[in-house]
Amino acid sequence: MAQFLSVHPQNPQVRLLKQAAQCLQSGGLVALPTDSSYAVAARLDDKQAADALRRLRGLDERHHLTLLCRDLAEIGHFARVDNAQYRLLKAATPGPWTFILEATREVPRRVSHPSRKTIGIRVPGHPVCLGLLEQAGAPLISTTLIPDGETDPLNDAELIRARYEHQLGAVIDAGPCRLSPTTVIDLTGDTPQVLRVGAGDPSELGLVT
Template identity: 75%
Template sequence: MAQFFSVHPQNPQIRLLRQAAQMIAAGGLVAVPTDSSYAVAAPLDDRHAADALRRLRGVDERHHLTLLCRDLGEIAQLAHVDNRQYRLLKAATPGPWTFILEATREVPRRLSHPSRKTIGIRIPDHPIALALLQETGSPLLSTTLIPAGEEEPLNDAAEIRERYQHDLAAVIDGGACCGEPTTVIDLTAEPPQVLRRGRGDPAALGLQES
């Protein structure tokens, strides 16, 4: 059964997040609250992590997985970012956005889109998610916790544990999130294209929805 960590949403107990980080380092999947909805995080360097996340979500390799990062410096190591893209990233992060960017060679090919060689990148604006990233010391592979065949992300930690007790190593209970997924923006398009409208308002970044 997945371990259950009750963590304060504003002042997370580092000793608990350190335990969760150790589970991730060992190859486990961990549900974590973010500024949009609950996500499942996995180690970036684990060869089986991407397949495990895709099975959990019921999606194929064409579905963009997301790299959770601590700051813009980490993004620059994982994605090619030009000046236009950097300005938009700087204005939007941290926040409820996922940006599609061209992956660098630092990103294993198995994690990027098979034909486009792109990857989702995100800096969450949530104390628990950021503290977990600090404890792991590196970006994490993630996906929004939307059950296969459903459209809305799960928002209750107890329900997540009940439904995925045999799939997750741990669930970090930080209380309810806002319950909306991130807004996904393809920065490889010109102009940038809104692929999914979520919590983030594209107009706040000067973008129009098609």
């Protein structure tokens, strides 16, 4: 049975975020609001949790998982970033963007793309998400909480608990958030490529779709 943690959307209670972090530490999956839509997250160094995350979403190993980071400095530890990429990241973060970057050796091979050795990385702008990252003390792997076989992300914490109560360790309820996934930008080529338009407007970064 998943824990149900009701937190304030702007000033989340630290004791409840600590409970969610303890759930992650114990190998559980946590559903949480972000500045795009609800996501499901697990510890980066927990193989069993990563496998459970993929099963919950019905994803194969070629689907990019996203690394949730606290800030740009943390991104630089897990992805190779040149000066031009850094300027774009600085302009976009925190926010509803996912960037595909070349992974460093700090990223487990089971998490990065098997052939491209790339990883999706983002710095979320939601206080609850950032608060959980702070309590976890490390980046988390995540993916948008879209039910297997469907196209729209879930946005209601009660519905998420009812649907996944035996697959999740905890659900963080901070009220509804956006019903849009992140905008995904591939930075591994010569020029940035918009792979998916979501909650972030590419034109704000000077990009065209």
